[in-house]
Amino acid sequence: MRTVLNVIWLVLAGFWLAIGYLVAGVICCVLIITIPFGIASFRIAVFALWPFGNTVVRRDDAGAASAVGNVIWLVVAGWWLALGHLFTGAVLCVTIIGIPFGIANFKLIPVSLLPLGREIVPVDDKRVFGVQ
Template sequence: MRLILNIIWLLFGGLWMAAGYVVAALISFLLIITIPFSFASLRIASYALWPFGRTIVDKPTAGTGALIGNVLWILLFGMWLAIGHLISAAAMAITIIGIPLALANLKLIPVSLMPLGKQIVPVGSSQQFAAVAA
């Protein structure tokens, strides 16, 4: 079922949202100080391409730098990417088949706003990472 949802997602929205993250990464690579934004954006772009079967957890080593970086990210790119996910979710929720895809878009909004200090893991291993962080 995850494979089918991922293929439908890729065709009807994932490719466009991942392209938005890649554009944000390319813009971030232009300045040396925003290179960490680029790596975070590319990480989230890979998640936006194939979200079903994976989840996002907080990195246990994320600290104040990630918080400050996330505030800058929201101002530069995060707000626009979150709006893109919201519009895409509204469009996908029109059909019954699109409802799981709309929920996946809504799941991506928090990470589109604050990607630094996050890690993408398979769904079954998210409890392991939570136990390590505690």
């Protein structure tokens, strides 16, 4: 079922979301000081391509630099990205067929709000449950 949902998601929304995050990542990497944000954008782009079967977990080795970067990201880009995913997810949840895709948009909100210090893993990964 994950594969079917991922393929439908890819065709309808995932490809365009991933392109947007990839373009943002390239722009961030061109501006040397924002390379960490570019890398985070690339990570989000991969998650936007295949959201079903994956989830976001907090990295244990993330430190103060990630926290400072997340505050900068939140002020500059995170809040409007999260609002976009929230609005799109709510619109998709209006129809029964769109509910899984709305939930996929809601899954993108935490990583689009605070992307640094996060990792995208399969849902059956032991780190999802807090086990090392």
